[in-house]
Amino acid sequence: AVVGERLGAAPLAASLTVPRTVMSPRSLLAAAAVLAAPALAPAVQAQTTFGLKAGLNVSDITGRDAPGNTDPRLGFSGGILANVPIGYSGAYVQPEVLYSMKGVTGSGNNDGTLALDYIEVPVVVGFATPVTDSGLLVGGYAGPSLAFKVREELDFPLGNTSGSINTDLFKDTDIGAALGVTVGAGAFGIDGRYTFGLVDTIGDAGIGQVWNT
Numbered sequence: 255a256v257v258g259e260r261l262g263a264a265p266l267a268a269s270l271t272v273p274r275t276v277m278s279p280r281s282l283l284a285a286a287a288v289l290a291a292p293a294l295a296p297a298v299q300a301q302t303t304f305g306l307k308a309g310l311n312v313s314d315i316t317g318r319d320a321p322g323n324t325d326p327r328l329g330f331s332g333g334i335l336a337n338v339p340i341g342y343s344g345a346y347v348q349p350e351v352l353y354s355m356k357g358v359t360g361s362g363n364n365d366g367t368l369a370l371d372y373i374e375v376p377v378v379v380g381f382a383t384p385v386t387d388s389g390l391l392v393g394g395y396a397g398p399s400l401a402f403k404v405r406e407e408l409d410f411p412l413g414n415t416s417g418s419i420n421t422d423l424f425k426d427t428d429i430g431a432a433l434g435v436t437v438g439a440g441a442f443g444i445d446g447r448y449t450f451g452l453v454d455t456i457g458d459a460g461i462g463q464v465w466n467t
Contacts, residue, residue: 301339307445308332313356315368327367329355333374340379348395349377353404370424371405376432376449390439399449401428429453 311331315324333352340347357370380395403426408419434447 303337305335305337306332307335307350307352311354311356313354313358313370315358323361324358325361327355327357327359327369329357329369329371331355331374344383344393345379345381347377347379348397349375351375354401366408366410368421369405369407369409370403372401372403372428374399374401376400378432378434380434380436382436382438388439390437391443392435392437394433394435396431396433399430399432401430402426403428423456425455428455 309331311329312326313329314326331352331354333350335348335350338347338349339345352374354372354374355369356372357368359367376397376399378395378397380393382391382393384390385392403424406421406424408421410419428451430449430451432447432449434445436443436445438444
């Protein structure tokens with residue numbers, strides 16, 4: 255899930271375990287919530303516009319046999335985007351380049367944090383329409399998302415300090431899909447986005463099947 259704001263012209267202890275087997279991609283819903291500051295409001299205009307997006311990302315690793323002692327990781331998500339009108343008034347294509355902090359944190363006896371950071375490139379197709387005379391726009395969008403891993407690290411408490419280990423269990427690329435709604439006016443907007451993984455991100459390591467959320 256992504257919740258975001260847009261800024262622009264018109265139209266977010268080393269005992270921590272990784273799940274060994276997760277549900278199939280058909281039943282997996284990978285969630286990411288982003289609460290954003292500046293980003294690009296949906297447009298009902300005829301020119302390409304550019305903007306910034308930033309916010310809070312809430313991610314998890316889910317699955318049929320995923321451990322019950324982990325919590326979602328809170329992290330930053332943000333980057334740049336372009337809003338390209340297509341066809342008729344209100345329809346658009348919106349490519350984005352985002353830095354997205356994903357992973358999980360431990361709970362109970364697991365105090366570590368598995369940090370998985372990606373450069374994500376979603377390309378969504380959407381539609382926005384005015385709902386008031388004041389120019390308030392409401393719309394929705396969907397599209398694929400390709401992610402490139404830039405960091406994988408296990409952070410854990412170590413006495414009164416902390417330690418970290420660079421790991422390499424997850425694949426370098428991830429493929430997902432994004433669904434969202436948007437509300438905006440003028441140069442600002444708020445997005446709510448739900449992103450789910452479509453491929454196994456850890457199977458080649460011989461541990462099992464894992465999808466990002």
